[in-house]
Amino acid sequence: MKLILVGFMGSGKTTISKLLGEKLNLDVRDLDQEIVKYTQLSINDIFKNKGEAYFRKLEYDLLQKQTSFSGILATGGGTIMNDNCLEYVSYGDTPVILLDMLDEDIKKRLGSKNGRPIASLKTTDELIELKHKRDSRYHRVANLIINTNSKQPEVIVSEIMFFLNKNKIGDNSGTRR
Numbered sequence: 001m002k003l004i005l006v007g008f009m010g011s012g013k014t015t016i017s018k019l020l021g022e023k024l025n026l027d028v029r030d031l032d033q034e035i036v037k038y039t040q041l042s043i044n045d046i047f048k049n050k051g052e053a054y055f056r057k058l059e060y061d062l063l064q065k066q067t068s069f070s071g072i073l074a075t076g077g078g079t080i081m082n083d084n085c086l087e088y089v090s091y092g093d094t095p096v097i098l099l100d101m102l103d104e105d106i107k108k109r110l111g112s113k114n115g116r117p118i119a120s121l122k123t124t125d126e127l128i129e130l131k132h133k134r135d136s137r138y139h140r141v142a143n144l145i146i147n148t149n150s151k152q153p154e155v156i157v158s159e160i161m162f163f164l165n166k167n168k169i170g171d172n173s174g175t176r177r
């Protein structure tokens with residue numbers, strides 16, 4: 001993998017990975033979509049019928065299958081809650097970018113719940129609390145933290161490109177972390 005994006009639900013991982021993929025001419029995968037393809041079930045159905053623990057195990061199984069994928073991977077908001085996934089992401093040699101959002105953006109982005117199984121069961125305050133609980137894990141794996149702060153996606157992508165260029169990531173001439 002060339003890049004891994006992490007961040008809470010609604011932080012823009014899917015949108016930003018697609019835009020970055022276009023700019024860098026790289027393929028993009030979304031871990032949730034890989035799970036859906038593999039199981040032929042929706043994320044909602046997996047949570048409803050098999051439970052969260054089963055979903056977290058699937059995340060690790062499918063994450064491991066991405067080793068030879070040479071593009072950008074957008075993870076799920078809770079992927080790093082599985083210790084195996086956390087280790088896999090943080091000890092690999094792929095740069096990890098955290099899209100960090102403000103509490104008020106959680107309200108805006110997840111207010112309509114967007115069909116997400118965890119978001120649909122929680123109030124906004126509970127979601128903010130959940131993000132705070134996860135924050136140390138997101139920060140632990142990140143090589144670059146982008147404060148999304150209601151920025152336009154193009155601005156976020158420029159910040160990531162600046163980091164990649166500065167660290168000579170992607171041109172095969174420098175260290176990647």
Ligand code: S3P
Pocket residue numbers: 007008009010013032043075076077078079116117118
């Ligand atoms: C989850 C986030 C979701 C998805 C699942 C669980 C979480 O991904 O993996 O609903 O625990 O935060 P997104 O961050 O893409 O919404």
